[in-house]
Amino acid sequence: MAIKKSELYSSLWASCDELRGGMDASQYKDYVLVLLFVKYVSDKYAGNPDALIEIPDGGSFQDMSALKHQKGIGDSINKIIGRLAESNDLKGVIDVADFNDEDRLGKGKEMVDRLSNLIAIFETPALNFSKNRADGDDILGDAYEYLMKHFATQSGKSKGQFYTPSEVSRIIAKVIGIKNVSSSGKSIYDPTCGSGSLLLKAVDETEYKVTIYGQEKDVATSALARMNMILHGNETAEITRGQSTISDPLFKDKHGNLKTFDFVVANPPFSSKNWMNGFDPGNDLYERFKGFGVPPAKNGDYAFLLHIVKSLKSKGKGACILPHGVLFRGNVEASIRKNLIKKGYIKGVIGLPPNLFYGTGIPACIIVVDKENAEDRKGVFMIDAGKGFLKDGNKNRLREQDIHKVVDVFNKQITLPKFSRMVALSEISDPKNDYNLNIPRYIDSQEEEDLQDIEAHLTGGIPNADIDALEKYWDVYPGLKAELFEPSKRDNYSSLKVESDLIKSTIFEYPEFVTFSKDMDSLFKTWKTRNTKMLKALKKAFKPKELIFRISEDLLTTYTDKKLIDKYDVYQHLMDFWNETMQDDCYLITMDEWKAEVYRILVENKAGKKVDKGWNCDLVPKNLVVDRFFLFEKQAIEKLEADKESIGAQIEELAEEHSGEDGLLEEVKNDKGKITKALLLDRQKEIKSDKSAKEELKVIKAYLKLIAQEAETAREIRTATAELDIKVIERYKTLTVDEIKSLVVDDKWMADIEQRVKTEMERISQRLTQRIKELAERYEIPLPQQNLIVDDLENKVNAHLQKMGFVWN
Structure with a gap:
């Protein structure tokens, strides 16, 4: 298998x-x-x-x-x-x-x-x-x-620094431009390579052969990197082990100078306090600090960045993960930063969310370095990606949509409000900024405050400013605004025309909303039709990673520039399904083609024995075969299960009705308070001839009848399920390749993806509904009216207290 x-x-x-x-x-x-x-x-x-x-x-x-x-x-x-x-x-x-x-x-x-x-x-x-x-x-x-x-x-913090989160590695790999390499022979270097994951992610971006170099001072970690290279098919990678790259760089040219590379990537230790150990930076043999300045003795962030700059060829490109402090700290670091900016070496800065890394919880950034055309560079492209992440245990994690958005925006230099912009050097060098690169200076990513309208609280009505803030919805549903609101007696305020609990149905049933929903369904159907044919044509030995790239990029293109819909949200749904289900399926197909192999599910119990838990099929789960070919039998079993549930409810109701101290069923409960069939039969025998127990006997007979019905229904369910199982297993043996393709692509993949994507339309309507409800409820009862209500309640309470003989002062 x-x-x-x-x-x-x-x-x-x-x-x-x-x-x-x-x-x-x-x-x-x-x-x-x-x-x-x-x-x-x-x-x-x-x-x-x-x-x-x-x-x-x-x-x-x-x-x-x-x-x-x-x-x-x-x-x-x-x-x-x-x-x-x-x-x-x-x-x-x-x-x-x-x-x-x-x-x-x-x-x-x-x-x-x-x-x-x-x-x-x-x-x-x-x-x-x-x-x-x-x-x-x-x-x-x-x-x-x-x-x-x-x-x-x-x-833990002190020992987890050997690994750069793959999501961050992927961003770096995609923004340094290695994908644009058009021939073999290029080189890439990581001066603090750890286990090599960052290097490998970068190399994975190009189809051409790239020579890999890495230095790591930790013995065990450098061993991990060497094994990692071999396991990834990069047996010729040069991974060297030695002391810190700053004090003793091991890659040199024949003249003893630093070897230079086409690409350099790094995730060095943050704010290293011992970076000067083993050498005198004032007399650096490799002149890495010349023209920039020597970094502070107790903080090596810029030492690593300057080593990267020196290690790049004249058109070299690189990226380095560093703490946010490098963007704004003063003194000698401010001078180094100013010199780097003036030389045009810094192409961009990407701010990341906090708590991504295993060695620290502080937020970090990616400094993108590019020597090509550095002298003509007119600005620094900045991204604030600090809010796009998923909470994953005790760490944060970038989602697929976060990675793709950052990469798209950076590589295409797209300006997005509250997220990204090209910051001109003239603005950075302005005395008020003085070469400070702190991202919040240039990108205001704060959400707009939801302001309360005092006048509306006092006199009622919904502020038109709040209604107009929903403009993106009114652009798509221009008539819906008038359907929901009408002008109030006061200027700049409106009233809700429908009852609060009818807001959702009004939106869902409005013709413009229905039309937009149909348009979105049609959009997905177009993508589905286009990709279904291609997916059913998959043959053995195809490449799953290439497949998901192809269909996901097509999905992004399909939803680009569509109002209300965020294409990256739609993309995330597809990637979630890929990671949960479709990826495994594709690896099965690429090895065995379209085969539906049934297997037993054996689980080891506490005694160490294998217990048979039934059967299934990985590529074509049995529920798909049942739904497609045995729907009548499935519905019959579901009817029996519903009947059994109904009988169970009747039993529970009867027990509850006749329980309690004087209840007719108290005599048939065991020491745990449970009614048992054995006790019921014993009690029935005992009172069979007792005329005074006529009502109790009637209840016991009813209870026993329900128990019998429940047992019989359970037996019918077991029989029907076993019969269906036999039919389904036999049907697997006759499944054709075309039937398997239809079950997998149509019933499994596309049905699930479509359902997930449709949740985006539900989210759109829910957000609009929730906001309108929130505004309506916020200003529904003006303050004077609230005071009257409070006064009325207070009078009622005082009246009750007086009747009880109390006087409230």
Whole structure:
């Protein structure tokens, strides 16, 4: 069976459960990622004489499998990894984790069991990489990144800096212009490469071969980066390990000068206080600070930025993640910033939301550097993207729509109110700004305050200013405004023409709203028709990532410049469905084509035994086959289930009616207060000849009859469900390829996407309805009238108190 990304991820994360407890995430990641690497290269390259990675005798995952439950397993694993490392110049890369460490893995049997279970997880079908890799679609690389993200999440502030959130990496990759490369031979460099995720995201943007360079001072993290490169198919990447790039840059040309690159990306440690360790910046061999100034001793942000500038070729482009302080801090940093701006090196600044990064919660920004035509640069393009994110656990996360919007706006230099604008150098250099790049100086992203109208509170009426603020709706529904409001006796105020609870129906039923809704339905139908044909034509070995790019960009184009609809909101619906369902389906199709394979669902119970929980099919879930071919049978079962529910309600009602201290059913309750059939039968027998218990006997018989009906209906449901199951399984065997395509594309994919997109129309009407209700209720009762109501209530309360013998002073 083909691999599903979700199953791969869950299997990998399960492997971490075997290690938790003995060490924290920053440590057990080394074990899991090394095993993942060994498993992958063993599956992929074993027995292939032309492979880029040599799998020596005694140096494969298969050799590890043979060690399960054996004494000395930890030391033997170390030796296997050592042989693999020695054969491939990977010493110090894949042999950094000690599998014989008793402090972390336990002693004796504990270590044997833990490592045996860990190896067993990597033997599961979900982790068989010999076949399961879609050409050009790096499923394993994505799995590696999935683990890196989860390790970073659990590692805490001090240990999570090895990973740049992929969403931020993708923005950087798309704004530095590497996509525009038109030939091979270009180079990219990350001076603080961590696990290499930022480099890989950038390289992934171009179809041409790019030479990769990275420096990382942490031994374990540089090993992760080297493995990451190999797992992503970039075996020739140069990842060097050494002390800080600032004090000892390891990439130099033949003259001993800094090597320069076409692209540079970086996420350096924020505000490093020891960046000067190991060298004298006043006598920097590489003249990185010449003409700019030496950054402060206790803050290395600009040291890294200036290193990037120096490392770029004359037309080089780069981007660096730094804290917001670099945009506005004074003294020597202000001087450096001024010199960078005057030279035209800073192309743009992108402000990001807070709490995105694993090493810190402070908000950061992306400084985009571009040396090409720097001397002619007339401004700095700024984006305030600080409000577009999703709360994800204890971190914030950029959504697909946030990434796409930032990239579109930056690359096309689009001005959007409260979001982006090109800021002229003349404005930045103006004495009132003095080369300060703090984004709020130039972009006011604050939401307009919802002002209260005092006069309306005193005398009633809805201010016309608030109604006119809904202009974007009146542009689409020009007649609706007059349908909902009428002028009041006072100028600049209006009254609501309909009852408050009729606002929604008035909007929904208004002809202009109905027409607009139909137009939006037609818009989606056009996209659906165009893409359905293409989706049904998918063949084995297509590239899922290329597919989702194609159909999502088409969706964005379809909804561009449509009133009331935000195309990025629509795009997010598609991307959510892709991540939840469609992505897995596509990986199944690219490996096995259009096959509907049925399988049993076996779940392990507490005793360790496999329990059969029924069956299903991943690509074509059984509910789709039932709905398409067995709707009559399904409706019959639903009718029985409704009948059973109705009987249950009657039983509950009867029990409630005759419960209580003198209730007729109190005698048939057990010590837990439950009415049981056995007690009912015993009581019926006991009072059968008792004339005084005639009414009780009648209730008990009714109760027993309902219980019998409920049991019979339950039996009918089980029988009908079992019969339907047999029919459905048999139908799977006869499904044609065209039927499978129709079930998947029409009934599964398009039906779900359409439903999600339609929620946007509902949101439009709900927002308008809610705002009108809010205004109507806000000014519905003027203050004098409210005072009268309060006075009336107070008089009533005082009158009640007097009747009770109290006097309220």
